[in-house]
Amino acid sequence: MPSxxxxxxxxxxxxxxxxxxxxxxxxxxxxxxxxxxxxxxAACPSARFYDFSPRKITQTxxxxxxxxxxEQLNDDVWNCSQCxxxxxxxxxxxxGGLITIMREVAVNNGLRSMxxxxxxxxxxxxxxxxxxxxxxxxxxxxxAFPDWxxxxxxxxxxxxxxxxxxxxETLHTTGLSWQVEEKTMHELYxxxxxxxTLDMISQVDEGLHDIMEEIMDDALEDSGLRVD
Amino acid sequence: xxxxxxxxAGTKVETAKVFDRDPETVRDEDLREAIRELGREGEWIxxxxxxxxxxxxxxxxxxxKIPLTHTWHHKSCGQCGHIPGYSTSIFWLNRVxxxxxxxxxxxxxxxxxxxxxxxxxxxxxxxxxxMRNFSxxxxxxxxxxxxxGTSFGHYKEVRHELVHDAKLRRQVRAIIEKLGRPFxxxxxxxxxxxxxxxxxxxxxxxxxxxLSPITATVHPACxxxxxxxxxxxxxxxxxxxxxxxxxxxxxxxxxxxVADYSxxxxxxxxxxxxxxxxxxxTRSFATLRKxxxxxxxxxxxxxxxxxxxxVTSLDKSQFAAQAHGRNVxxxxxxxxxxxxxxxxxxxxxxxxxxxxxxDYRPLLRKMGIDVDKAWAEFEDDVRKxxxxxxxxxxxxxxx
Numbered sequence: 167m168p169s170x171x172x173x174x175x176x177x178x179x180x181x182x183x184x185x186x187x188x189x190x191x192x193x194x195x196x197x198x199x200x201x202x203x204x205x206x207x208a209a210c211p212s213a214r215f216y217d218f219s220p221r222k223i224t225q226t227x228x229x230x231x232x233x234x235x236x237e238q239l240n241d242d243v244w245n246c247s248q249c250x251x252x253x254x255x256x257x258x259x260x261x262g263g264l265i266t267i268m269r270e271v272a273v274n275n276g277l278r279s280m281x282x283x284x285x286x287x288x289x290x291x292x293x294x295x296x297x298x299x300x301x302x303x304x305x306x307x308x309x310a311f312p313d314w315x316x317x318x319x320x321x322x323x324x325x326x327x328x329x330x331x332x333x334x335e336t337l338h339t340t341g342l343s344w345q346v347e348e349k350t351m352h353e354l355y356x357x358x359x360x361x362x363t364l365d366m367i368s369q370v371d372e373g374l375h376d377i378m379e380e381i382m383d384d385a386l387e388d389s390g391l392r393v394d
Numbered sequence: 395x396x397x398x399x400x401x402x403a404g405t406k407v408e409t410a411k412v413f414d415r416d417p418e419t420v421r422d423e424d425l426r427e428a429i430r431e432l433g434r435e436g437e438w439i440x441x442x443x444x445x446x447x448x449x450x451x452x453x454x455x456x457x458x459k460i461p462l463t464h465t466w467h468h469k470s471c472g473q474c475g476h477i478p479g480y481s482t483s484i485f486w487l488n489r490v491x492x493x494x495x496x497x498x499x500x501x502x503x504x505x506x507x508x509x510x511x512x513x514x515x516x517x518x519x520x521x522x523x524x525m526r527n528f529s530x531x532x533x534x535x536x537x538x539x540x541x542x543g544t545s546f547g548h549y550k551e552v553r554h555e556l557v558h559d560a561k562l563r564r565q566v567r568a569i570i571e572k573l574g575r576p577f578x579x580x581x582x583x584x585x586x587x588x589x590x591x592x593x594x595x596x597x598x599x600x601x602x603x604x605l606s607p608i609t610a611t612v613h614p615a616c617x618x619x620x621x622x623x624x625x626x627x628x629x630x631x632x633x634x635x636x637x638x639x640x641x642x643x644x645x646x647x648x649x650x651x652v653a654d655y656s657x658x659x660x661x662x663x664x665x666x667x668x669x670x671x672x673x674x675x676t677r678s679f680a681t682l683r684k685x686x687x688x689x690x691x692x693x694x695x696x697x698x699x700x701x702x703x704x705v706t707s708l709d710k711s712q713f714a715a716q717a718h719g720r721n722v723x724x725x726x727x728x729x730x731x732x733x734x735x736x737x738x739x740x741x742x743x744x745x746x747x748x749x750x751x752x753d754y755r756p757l758l759r760k761m762g763i764d765v766d767k768a769w770a771e772f773e774d775d776v777r778k779x780x781x782x783x784x785x786x787x788x789x790x791x792x793x
Contacts, residue, residue, distance in 0.1 A: 176495075191517065191555075191559055191561075192555065194519070195558075209659065209660075211661050211665075211679050211683070212665075214673070214679070214683070215675050215678055215679065216675075230579060235418045241719055244667070247661060247663070247664070247665040247666070247668065247675075248510035248511075248665070248666050249616040249617070249620070249657065249661035249664070250547075250616055250617065250620045250621050251616060251620060251660070251661055253620050253621065253622075253623075261700050266400065266509075266510070266513060269512075269513030270513045270515075270516060272513070273512070273513050273514055282510055284514075284667075286671045287511065287512055287667060287670060287671050290511070290512075290670055291512060291514055292507065294471075294505055294507075294508045295508075295773070298502035298503055299471045299474070299475065299502070299503050300471035300472065300475075300503050300505070300507045300508055301471050301472055301475040301476060301507075302475050303475050303476065303478075305475070306476060311710070313673060313677060313710075313713065313714045313750060314710040314713055315710075315714075315751055316711030317713075317750075317751045320518065320748075321748075321749060324776070325782055327776055328748070328749075329478075329775070330779050330785070330786045330787070331743070331772070331775050331776060331779060331786075332478050332482060332746070332786075332787065332788045333482055333485070333486075333743070333744070333787055333788055333789045333791065333792050334481065334482055334485055334497055334789075335497075335781060336469070336474075336497050336498075336499060337474055337478055337481070337482070337601060337784070338529075338786060342475075343469070343470075343471040343472075343473075343474035343475035343503070344469050344499070344501075345499050346499060346501070346502060347500050348498045349500070350499070350501065350502060350530070351502075353526055353573050353575075354502050354523070355562075356569075356572070356573060357519055357523060357526065357569060357573075358519065358524045360520040360522070360569050360572070361516060361519035361522060361569070362516065362518075362519075363514065363515050363519040365517060366514050366515070366516070370512075370514060372611045391573070392572075393572075
């Protein structure tokens with residue numbers, strides 16, 4: 167049954183986004199067809215808790231149903247756990263891989279549903295892109311992880327001294343997972359700039375992009391590493 | 395249909411069919427010759443696995459070279475940030491075995507946690523991050539060994555893309571050259587749990603406690619064997635070669651009992667984005683599909699796994715479920731921490747169990763470890779650091 171959601175979006179726009187997904191170099195290796203066996207759904211953790219089906223997404227792409235594709239691009243792809251249990255597919259599809267591509271297209275095109283899914287996550291983007299490590303010890307705060315119990319507060323209260331009680335010297339940090347050399351971070355900034363990754367962030371959060379661009383430009387200028 | 399008799403004892407999978415593994419006929423391609431060919435053509439430098447190495451069996455019968463020493467430790471954000479006893483235990487094991495290793499500062503995260511969570515990156519960036527780290531390892535002369543299951547799986551995805559996509563390869567090579575670095579692909583991409591498997595008999599010789607009363611359940615990490623399955627370790631002696639032998643092979647060698655449970659293939663519920671901003675899903679999945687099933691079917695003393703996210707999800711998710719009176723309450727740690735404990739490592743100075751949520755004390759007592767004495771010793775370290783008597787705890791304190 168054709169999707170009757172998102173009628174306000176022109177079919178041409180949906181087709182354009184679908185073509186962008188299909189043009190990804192990985193697409194042909196992730197999608198071969200679908201036996202409709204449901205093995206991917208049986209293995210999928212997200213299918214147990216959400217109205218979500220890796221089989222439906224694979225079939226939609228195989229059938230090139232751009233209306234349903236657009237609905238899934240907005241309403242489904244952020245439910246995926248990216249565990250790749252669905253790679254068990256006997257047809258050799260990778261539904262999880264297809265979803266990675268769809269998410270990337272959602273980011274590149276600044277979809278509102280993407281911004282909603284990533285609201286609250288942007289501090290993590292800032293951390294990984296500016297420090298080179300994804301999570302840091304000082305993120306363990308009781309207000310951020312209330313469901314993890316009082317032990318989080320104990321860690322937080324003792325953080326500085328507990329980090330100094332670690333034998334590996336590289337772990338004597340609280341704002342980073344480990345000590346990362348300044349030169350290493352500068353090289354990472356160069357990678358973000360040279361691959362267009364920093365530009366992608368402007369589609370997620372313009373303010374975050376501007377802050378990170380300033381940090382990276384200043385650091386790269388000081389380091390003498392040229393990215394043009 | 396006959397009812398399933400639970401718990402399922404042992405790890406042998408009973409089947410009438412004999413699976414003959416022939417590396418020449420499998421569908422999952424072996425990239426190693428292509429990597430060497432690209433090396434011969436000057437597309438990249440191939441970093442060889444240093445000798446001596448261990449030859450480990452993989453899913454389709456190929457033998458994978460696992461370096462034993464001279465290793466460059468590609469650390470994990472989540473391990474170092476939130477489970478620091480995980481990586482500390484890996485380093486401690488290397489030191490106890492007298493194996494040379496390098497703990498670099500010239501290393502970034504693989505950034506794949508962020509990529510699988512938010513997709514705010516792309517193929518070229520992900521490959522450039524990987525190749526920058528490989529280049530950094532090569533320049534030290536040490537061989538990369540990857541601590542995180544996601545980094546390991548993602549780097550194998552990247553390797554696959556770089557081998558097959560010449561345009562991407564040249565784009566990434568240009569970036570790495572702009573950084574003034576050599577363009578290097580390691581001969582094998584190796585996970586630390588494969589190293590653990592390779593040295594398991596050396597570890598077992600140093601076990602200090604009787605582990606026979608200990609029952610463990612093993613959660614095999616999705617990104618270790620699902621993203622690219624062909625070169626994960628599968629041993630015909632473990633689960634009949636039907637599941638990865640990583641973790642289980644080590645734990646059995648140490649002398650503990652590994653019990654089976656029906657949802658072993660399920661993921662832990664980490665979800666990458668979910669664990670940080672949508673944890674209702676993570677908590678539900680980790681407890682309902684993993685911990686409660688393990689408790690019901692195997693009643694383990696400990697859950698052992700070999701990846702950052704799995705330890706985090708399975709450990710931290712239990713608090714809320716416990717508050718609701720659910721059938722949870724099993725300590726969770728990496729097999730590196732468990733092996734270190736078994737070999738006499740300090741539970742707090744080395745294994746850093748005070749960073750974990752679920753009560754691990756009953757496990758330690760069952761193993762024969764004096765928890766109260768160990769905690770008092772750690773508290774004394776803390777007191778000395780606070781008073782300025784000690785700046786840091788060092789390796790000299792713990793070896």
